[in-house]
Amino acid sequence: MRSLRAEWTKFRTVRGWVLAMIVASAAIVGLGIMPGMQGTCGADCGLPVGPGGEEVTDAFTFMHQPMTGDGTIAAQLTSLTGILPDDPDPSAEQSGGAGPSAAKGAAAGRPGLVPWAKAGLLLKDGTRPGSAYAAVMLTGTHGVRLQYDYTHDVAGPAATPTSTPTPQWLRLTRTGDTVRAEVSADGSAWQTVGTADLSGLPDTVEVGLFATSPQYSAATSGAFGMSGASGGPTQATGVFENVAVTGTPSGGWRGEIIGGADDNAGGATQDSGRFTVSGTGDIAPAVAGAAGLGVTITQTLVGTFAGLIVVVVVGAMFITAEYRRGLVRTTMAANPRRGRTLAAKAVVIGAVTFVTSLPGVAAVVVIGQKVLRANGVYVHAASAVTEAQVIVGTAAVLAVSAVLALALGMIVRHSAAAVTTAIVAIVLPYLLTMTVLPAGAGQWLLRLTPAAAFAVQQSTPQYAQVDNIYTPVNGYFPLVPWAGFAVLCGWTAIALAAATLLVRRRDV
Structure with a gap:
């Protein structure tokens, strides 16, 4: 306790350090709420909400009847074909510029299917976007799947081809709240794909045939690596024969475009028992980025880098200033247990950084969302738990970064060298990933370097059944939040161990 009290007294009596911590927090807030990013819709681009409370995309063409x-x-399903854009429009990835109904003009383009183009059978709680459903489908390249309630995806039997050979026989069977999906090569021998539990399913549901095809998106590369993304609307067309509904169907078949898409998004026709259904959009969790709409709360935290540089400078100077002024001898004479002195400094600089940065991060996450929405940018909703993870995690990253700078300062005994090393280790990998490195190399940097800690700012999950450009540009990281934070802690522990060893062995 004596060492902690002594180090805290040193810190608070240096006004420059105290003011610098306040400036770091203010920089996070100022850059986070400063108007800059512009969109076209804001709150008017509201997304439907699925049964689990998540934002979803629910846009497709449905030939259906009540059951x-x-x-x-x-x-x-005798045929599955599609249309890809001739000239994908890079502007499709702009915030607020593309939504569930952004597939206008998909009817013009070149033949082809995106990997998650879908056509098959659908059982749904009415036609309201976001309502519960179960679907068995053939996809562009992922074979037969059972998908239900947006976030659930089950692959078909191993023998089912992963490309798109047709015909395929598909079947959905409802028993109470349970829906079983099956596939057959001949319509006689059926294999189970999986079952879906749709709790609270009403007595009367809509059943029928559907088709949809998500936004095309691809990374574009410049001279040094990824520089952006291109994308455009697509369309899938499924042709169905031998359609049979048993149980208690009522009413005739009705074709409908669900999800607000315009007439160019597809349609459904019936001719002598043959059904042709063309659709665009997706039935899946909503994502941010090139394949989706808007941004996440991660984009409010652009000021983290400015704050981090400030706390790294203070962390390094907390020890190097004593070396520069010759006061370190007095410190070590007062407490001969040098390792304890270093530990006390680490606790003080870490705690001060966390406490001073936490309010600023919290303010920018809350206020930053409002600023972005006021500028017409759609911001995906995040749960209170996720917001807490982002806020506490970001403050913790700043705190541990300050401790890393302290350890480097003890090792090199020079402020500029310690600060430069810390910034190169923490900030540079992130910036290289965002600008010049190919996506693969950038992903590895964000797994192995201290920059992995920025994963704590990821506020929305990645979904295997949604193709997107999952990069830090769009708020996605290769490691889960606390695994990324653990990488930074590991590097900091190594630096502290080396600093402790050196301070014990060499002359102060």
Whole structure:
């Protein structure tokens, strides 16, 4: 306790250090709420909410009819084709510029299917976007799947081809709240794909045939690596025959475009027992980035880098200033246990950084969302738990970074060298990933270097069934939040161990 009290007294009596910590927090707030990013819709681009409370995309073409009670729908999917954009428009990735209904003009383009183009059978709680559903489908390159309630994805039997050979026989069977999905090569021998539990499913549901195709997106590369993304609307067309509904169907078939898409998004026709359904959009969790809409709260934290540089400078100077002024001999004479002195300094600089930065990070996450929405940018909602993770995690990253700078300062005994090393280790990998490195190399840097800690700012999950450019540019990181933070802690522990060893062995 005596060492802690002594180090805290040293820190608070140097006004420059105290003011610098205040400036660091103010920089995070100022840069985070400063108007800059512009969009076109803001709150008007509201997304439907799925059964689990998550934001979802629910846009497709549906040829359907009501069915009451238990029953079955089966059909032979005889063809799955698609249209890709001729000239993908890079502006499709701009914040607020593309939403669930952004597939205008998909009817013009070149033949082809995106990997998650979908056509198959769908059972849904009405036609309201965001309502519960279960679907068995053939996809562009991922074979037959059972998907339900947006976040659940089950692959078909191992024998099911992963490309798009047709025909495929598909079947959905409802028993109470349980829906079983099956696939067959001949319509006689059926294999189970999986079952979906749709708790609270009403007695009467809509069943039928559907088709949809998500936004095309691809990374574009400049001379030194990834420099942006291109994308555009796509369309999928499924042709169905031998459609049979058992149980208690009521009413005739009705074709409908769900999710607010315009007439160019597709349609459904029936001719002598053959159904042709063309659609665009997706039935999946909503994402931010090139394949989705808007941004996440991660984009409010651009000021983290300015704050980090300030706290790194203070962390390094907390020890190097004593070396420069010759006061370190007095410190070590007062407490001969040098390792304890270093530990006390680490606790003080870490605690002060965390306490001073936490309010600033919290303010910018809350206020920054409002600023972005006021500028017409759609910001994905985040739960209170996720916001707490981002706020506490960012403050913790700043605190541990200050401790890392302290340890480097003890090792090199020079402020400029310690600060430069810390910034190169923490900030430079992130900036290289964002600007000049190919995506693969950048992902590895964000796994191995201290910059991995920025993963604590990821506020939305990645989904295997949603193709997107999952990079830090769009708020996604290769490691889960606390694994990334652990990488920074590991590097800091190594630096502290080396600093402790050196301070014990060499002359002060």
